[in-house]
Amino acid sequence: MQDQVHVYELLPAYALHCLDAEEASRVAEHLASCAECRAELLAYQTVAGRLALGAPDTAPPAHLKNRLLAQVQAPQAAPARAPVRTRRQRAAMAWGLAALVLLVALVAGASTVIPESALLTTNAIAAESPSEYFGLLRLSW
Ligand SMILES: [Zn+2]
Numbered sequence: 001m002q003d004q005v006h007v008y009e010l011l012p013a014y015a016l017h018c019l020d021a022e023e024a025s026r027v028a029e030h031l032a033s034c035a036e037c038r039a040e041l042l043a044y045q046t047v048a049g050r051l052a053l054g055a056p057d058t059a060p061p062a063h064l065k066n067r068l069l070a071q072v073q074a075p076q077a078a079p080a081r082a083p084v085r086t087r088r089q090r091a092a093m094a095w096g097l098a099a100l101v102l103l104v105a106l107v108a109g110a111s112t113v114i115p116e117s118a119l120l121t122t123n124a125i126a127a128e129s130p131s132e133y134f135g136l137l138r139l140s141w
Pocket of ligand 1: 005038
């Protein structure tokens, strides 16, 4: 397995089950055929297993329980609500949306209705004299 690309950089996260599914699958596939990476993974798993047991037992301060219970039992603030819109605001939003849809439909329809020769003429005017082109646009709107 000398040509094999090892997965050393992914092994710590793999030992802690922190990889996404694709990466975990890639590592598992590699581990099936690489004893070197399996040994490295075993070392990481051993350390990860000892971490939880490594912290010394400590008694919490006496007042901590009372503080926690007071916070849990305290009335909670009401969750934030979405802003309530008035009927007029909803109607304005609906009209705005309808106008936008109409504008998009007009633009899309205009591009299919305008004959190609007219577009070529317009493009020729725009290429030769941009100020005249924009003057025509102003007149058409
Ligand atoms: Zn390997």
